[in-house]
Amino acid sequence: MIHASAAIAVARDVGALRATVKQWRNAGDKVALIPTMGALHEGHASLVRQGQEEARRTIVSIFVNPTQFAPTEDFAAYPRTFETDCAMLAAIGADLVYAPTAAVMYPPGFSSTVSVGGPATVGLEDAYRPQFFTGVATIVAKLLIQSAPDVALFGQKDYQQLQVIRHMVRDLDLPVTIMGAETIREPDGLAMSSRNRYLSETERKTAAFIPAALRDCAAALRDGSAPAPTLSEARARLERAGFVLDYLELRDAETLAPVAALSGQPARLLVAAKIGTTRLIDNWAV
Ligand code: AMP
Numbered sequence: 624m625i626h627a628s629a630a631i632a633v634a635r636d637v638g639a640l641r642a643t644v645k646q647w648r649n650a651g652d653k654v655a656l657i658p659t660m661g662a663l664h665e666g667h668a669s670l671v672r673q674g675q676e677e678a679r680r681t682i683v684s685i686f687v688n689p690t691q692f693a694p695t696e697d698f699a700a701y702p703r704t705f706e707t708d709c710a711m712l713a714a715i716g717a718d719l720v721y722a723p724t725a726a727v728m729y730p731p732g733f734s735s736t737v738s739v740g741g742p743a744t745v746g747l748e749d750a751y752r753p754q755f756f757t758g759v760a761t762i763v764a765k766l767l768i769q770s771a772p773d774v775a776l777f778g779q780k781d782y783q784q785l786q787v788i789r790h791m792v793r794d795l796d797l798p799v800t801i802m803g804a805e806t807i808r809e810p811d812g813l814a815m816s817s818r819n820r821y822l823s824e825t826e827r828k829t830a831a832f833i834p835a836a837l838r839d840c841a842a843a844l845r846d847g848s849a850p851a852p853t854l855s856e857a858r859a860r861l862e863r864a865g866f867v868l869d870y871l872e873l874r875d876a877e878t879l880a881p882v883a884a885l886s887g888q889p890a891r892l893l894v895a896a897k898i899g900t901t902r903l904i905d906n907w908a909v
Pocket of ligand 1: 658659660661665666667669670776777778779780781804805806807808814815816817
């Protein structure tokens with residue numbers, strides 16, 4: 624069934640999605656998929672615009688995926704702003720919103736998962752959210768199989784997630800090109816995130832210490848400072864600013880294997896930190 628919401632078509636189930644994609648395919652159009660959990664912001668919009676450069680047709684999926692949240696996490700409280708999201712996507716000129724229900728994605732009896740291995744899934748988010756990548760890989764695999772796009776776009780904001788998805792697509796020979804897009808930031812450097820709306824005014828100001836610490840740490844590493852003390856200093860700086868740090872680590876930019884010493888290879892700083900009850904993640908190229 625296709626509905627029209629705020630001037631954009633909305634597919635609620637796999638049948639409607641596939642029927643639309645089939646029409647586009649028959650017309651020879653390329654298709655891009657942008658998976659999201661809604662509560663859209665300029666970071667999501669930039670993914671859609673890049674999708675439009677890659678393909679004649681863009682699908683934005685909106686699904687708050689229960690299986691990637693632990694029972695203690697913010698699934699119930701996660702912001703849901705469907706009408707505003709649709710209006711924004713209509714204004715950008717996306718072609719279809721795919722907003723399946725939980726019953727469509729996980730019908731009674733559903734019992735399969737996609738579990739991704741390799742260094743990309745070791746540590747970082749996986750150490751703090753052990754359910755997360757299996758939840759993400761399973762839902763992204765389903766979305767890719769359901770919509771069969773030529774390209775799918777993901778933000779570098781969730782850097783480890785992007786590498787895990789690349790790994791899954793390679794391992795499973797899924798016929799899709801994965802593109803990673805630059806992180807869109809607020810004027811003070813804070814990476815845009817649907818979760819930023821949880822921040823109080825004071826926390827919002829403090830949150831800008833994250834990109835500042837990453838930027839300075841990356842600059843020091845590039846200038847030849849030794850990683851261990853440089854990362855310790857950045858961790859201490861964030862803790863002094865009021866964060867409870869889950870991790871701040873230096874990893875190989877592609878494999879995400881831990882990096883103890885830089886020798887010209889592209890590396891990435893990755894951080895997760897809590898301010899109050901809000902957990903923020905970010906990363907920076909070195
Ligand atoms: P989410 O709705 O938070 O699950 O994110 C959906 C997609 O948007 C993911 O691929 C994210 O990495 C991407 N994304 C989220 N925030 C940003 C941002 N600030 N800049 C670029 N992409 C982003």
